[in-house]
Amino acid sequence: xxxxxxxxxxxxxxxxxxxxxxxxxxxxxxxxxxxxxxxxxxxxxxxxxxxxxxxxxxxxxxxxxxxxxxxxxxxxxxxxxxxxxxxxxxxxxxxxxxxxxxxxxxxxxxxxxxxxxxxxxxxxxxxxxxxxxxxxxxxxxxxxxxxxxxxxxxxxxxxxxxxxxxxxxxxxxxxxxxxxxxxxxxxxxxxxxxxxxxxxxxxxxxxxxx
Amino acid sequence: xxxxxxxxxxxxxxxxxxxxxxxxxxxxxxxxxxxxxxxxxxxxxxxxxxxxxxxxxxxxxxxxxxxxxxxxxxxxxxxxxxxxxxxxxxxxxxxxxxxxxxxxxxxxxxxxxxxxxxxxxxxxxxxxxxxxxxxxxxxxxxxxxxxxxxxxxxxxxxxxxxxxxxxxxxxxxxxxxxxxxxxxxxxxxxxxxxxxxxxxxxxxxxxxxxxxxxxxxxxxxxxxxxxxxxxxxxxxxxxxxxxxxxxxxxxxxxxxxxxxxxxxxxxxxxxxxxxxxxxxxxxxxxxxxxxxxxxxxxxxxxxxxxxxxxxxxxxxxxxxxxxxxxxxxxxxxxxxxxxxxxxxxxxxxxxxxxxxxxxxxxxxxxxxxxxxxxxxxxxxxxxxxxxxxxxxxxxxxxxxxxxxxxxxxxxxxxxxxxxxxxxxxxxxxxxxxxxxxxxxxxxxxxxxxxxxxxxxxxxxxxxxxxxxxxxxxxxxxxxxxx
Numbered sequence: 157x158x159x160x161x162x163x164x165x166x167x168x169x170x171x172x173x174x175x176x177x178x179x180x181x182x183x184x185x186x187x188x189x190x191x192x193x194x195x196x197x198x199x200x201x202x203x204x205x206x207x208x209x210x211x212x213x214x215x216x217x218x219x220x221x222x223x224x225x226x227x228x229x230x231x232x233x234x235x236x237x238x239x240x241x242x243x244x245x246x247x248x249x250x251x252x253x254x255x256x257x258x259x260x261x262x263x264x265x266x267x268x269x270x271x272x273x274x275x276x277x278x279x280x281x282x283x284x285x286x287x288x289x290x291x292x293x294x295x296x297x298x299x300x301x302x303x304x305x306x307x308x309x310x311x312x313x314x315x316x317x318x319x320x321x322x323x324x325x326x327x328x329x330x331x332x333x334x335x336x337x338x339x340x341x342x343x344x345x346x347x348x349x350x351x352x353x354x355x356x357x358x359x360x361x362x363x364x365x366x
Numbered sequence: 367x368x369x370x371x372x373x374x375x376x377x378x379x380x381x382x383x384x385x386x387x388x389x390x391x392x393x394x395x396x397x398x399x400x401x402x403x404x405x406x407x408x409x410x411x412x413x414x415x416x417x418x419x420x421x422x423x424x425x426x427x428x429x430x431x432x433x434x435x436x437x438x439x440x441x442x443x444x445x446x447x448x449x450x451x452x453x454x455x456x457x458x459x460x461x462x463x464x465x466x467x468x469x470x471x472x473x474x475x476x477x478x479x480x481x482x483x484x485x486x487x488x489x490x491x492x493x494x495x496x497x498x499x500x501x502x503x504x505x506x507x508x509x510x511x512x513x514x515x516x517x518x519x520x521x522x523x524x525x526x527x528x529x530x531x532x533x534x535x536x537x538x539x540x541x542x543x544x545x546x547x548x549x550x551x552x553x554x555x556x557x558x559x560x561x562x563x564x565x566x567x568x569x570x571x572x573x574x575x576x577x578x579x580x581x582x583x584x585x586x587x588x589x590x591x592x593x594x595x596x597x598x599x600x601x602x603x604x605x606x607x608x609x610x611x612x613x614x615x616x617x618x619x620x621x622x623x624x625x626x627x628x629x630x631x632x633x634x635x636x637x638x639x640x641x642x643x644x645x646x647x648x649x650x651x652x653x654x655x656x657x658x659x660x661x662x663x664x665x666x667x668x669x670x671x672x673x674x675x676x677x678x679x680x681x682x683x684x685x686x687x688x689x690x691x692x693x694x695x696x697x698x699x700x701x702x703x704x705x706x707x708x709x710x711x712x713x714x715x716x717x718x719x720x721x722x723x724x725x726x727x728x729x730x731x732x733x734x735x736x737x738x739x740x741x742x743x744x745x746x747x748x749x750x751x752x753x754x755x756x757x758x759x760x761x762x763x764x765x766x767x768x769x770x771x772x773x774x775x776x777x778x779x780x781x782x783x784x785x786x787x788x789x790x791x792x793x794x795x796x797x798x799x800x801x802x803x804x805x806x807x808x809x810x811x812x813x814x815x816x817x818x819x820x821x822x823x824x825x826x827x828x829x830x831x832x833x834x835x836x837x838x839x840x841x842x843x844x845x846x847x848x
Contacts, residue, residue, distance in 0.1 A: 267565070270563075270565070271538060271541055271563060271565075271566065272541055272542070273538065285527075285531065289524075292524070298516070301520065302520075305520070305523060305524060305527070308524070308527055309527060312527060312530055312531055312534070315534065316530075316534050319534055319537050319538055323486045323549075323550070324421075324486065324549060327421075327484075327486035327487060327489070327490055330487075330490035331489070331490055331493070331530070334490060334493040334494060334497065337497050338493070338496075338497065338519065338523050341497065341500055341501065341519055342516075342519060342520065345504075345512065345515060345516045345519065348504075348512050349512060349516065352508075352509055352512055353509060353512070353513075361513045361516060361517065363509055363510055363513055364510060364513055364514060364517070364593045364596075364597070366652055366655050366656050366657070366658075366661060
């Protein structure tokens with residue numbers, strides 16, 4: 157089950173590589189959030205406890221509902237164009253992602269021989285970290301940078317879920333709250349940028365240099 | 367008690383939200399800062415000896431960094447009310463409204479990060495420090511401040527995410543050992559470091575180092591920090607340069623403490639030395655071209671954090687020097703940013719070319735600026751002279767004397783360029799002579815600067831036993847034999 161969900165997670169990354177619509181990024185974030193929630197719920201089939209529901213429920217609320225809704229609101233409020241405006245061609249971006257994923261999967265497979273790790277979820281998570289970075293680097297719009305950051309965070313969460321040692325729930329919840337507040341502050345900053353600077357692209361941020 | 371020290375600033379932040387008067391915010395914050403300072407000092411001197419509580423404890427390193435935080439925070443709060451009354455640029459009502467609330471939240475997050483004994487807790491609190499300081503960077507509500515806030519928030523958040531990957535790798539390194547499945551307590555990992563998987567431990571160190579570098583402000587991840595420090599109000603810049611960077615450095619030192627008894631130690635030292643030298647190189651290059659005096663001070667922070675990182679990597683006597691350097695650098699940076707704030711307020715520009723005859727027009731500010739420059743440039747009897755001497759001696763006998771040669775070369779040119787810029791500001795006669803509305807009066811920032819500069823001398827000359835004892839304890843925790 158974990159492997160199947162991780163592969164769907166990987167497919168969502170490919171979708172990010174080929175889509176040119178801003179809204180599609182939000183949908184992918186929702187899908188990834190839902191996958192992570194199911195991954196957290198799955199072990200509860202065998203060992204159910206009510207407190208164990210707190211984390212998946214919070215994750216669902218934050219990653220599937222609150223953050224996507226907030227990003228959609230920003231898109232509408234600021235009337236941001238629906239095209240992502242890449243800095244490289246979509247095909248080159250896809251090739252880059254395929255190449256990176258291949259390297260990550262091969263490297264993980266080699267590492268899994270010396271350390272006990274779940275190859276597919278681990279590599280999928282790490283691929284998402286790389287894709288998130290590429291989205292930040294190769295897309296102009298600042299709102300897409302926020303989406304890239306969230307993909308990166310989802311990737312960390314996915315491969316974190318494959319590690320045997322678990323962080324205390326308080327810390328997991330704290331990290332979710334932190335991410336939510338970061339996105340909230342970024343939204344406020346985007347609002348200000350729209351009214352103060354000349355656009356929503358990273359190129360608008362070039363005043364500070366030596 | 368530990369928990370109380372963390373929670374009181376949070377309660378005072380809530381109080382600042384409920385109360386409307388800025389003056390009341392100031393008194394609440396000042397009272398909390400005094401309490402915090404008393405708590406940190408009691409902890410440091412051993413009057414209060416706490417045990418472990420949940421995910422928190424206080425070893426010698428966290429006690430030292432906590433005292434640095436408390437001290438910087440106290441002075442920043444003390445001068446803030448006067449600063450808010452006469453800011454350097456226009457600001458919004460909401461900026462003032464949330465200023466002290468965010469300062470209290472900053473204290474809460476930093477205290478939690480410094481006292482945490484667990485990597486997970488440290489990460490959450492460290493991210494919270496970013497959230498508290500980002501809106502403060504945007505205090506002036508202008509384009510530069512907005513850009514600086516965005517870059518800081520975004521790049522540091524990505525950096526912190528990388529640090530989290532490092533923490534997960536650290537967990538992976540414990541697979542198959544007694545630590546598997548246990549919580550990420552620094553002390554447990556440091557005790558059993560020899561058992562950890564070296565490949566994952568190396569990966570963990572790199573990710574935590576690179577991730578936290580965005581917050582420490584060392585090259586090549588220094589850009590956001592330089593922008594943020596140079597565009598925020600002076601008390602906030604002082605807070606960031608004097609304490610936030612140290613809190614971030616603590617994360618790198620914790621992972622370094624863990625790798626110290628392991629086979630990864632040599633690798634980690636190389637990374638720290640490279641990071642430190644590269645920071646010095648970046649400061650060296652930018653000191654030639656920088657035209658903004660607050661950015662100049664921000665690059666000076668890159669330089670000094672580079673020296674500290676380098677010295678931690680060198681080890682031995684240099685490590686001891688680095689611990690002293692943390693204290694002195696923090697005190698000097700607070701003075702420099704306070705004084706730079708005074709200059710900005712009167713001249714309404716951050717450009718070096720736009721400032722002239724400071725020593726004539728603003729004698730208090732001018733002389734203190736000159737003294738603070740001497741202090742940060744390691745002129746005796748200021749403390750940095752002694753800490754750098756220790757670092758240089760450590761480098762010389764470390765088996766890598768070339769590091770000393772390279773470091774001194776960079777530092778010489780940094781000193782010359784920084785001196786040239788500051789002396790121009792202080793003494794240059796401008797063609798368009800600037801006149802101030804009234805003669806400069808002695809104010810709270812001058813008082814704070816004088817006290818802090820005296821502290822930099824007194825600590826170095828008296829060399830308190832308690833500080834030496836703490837630093838030796840920290841060195842012992844890092845396996846350093848002197």
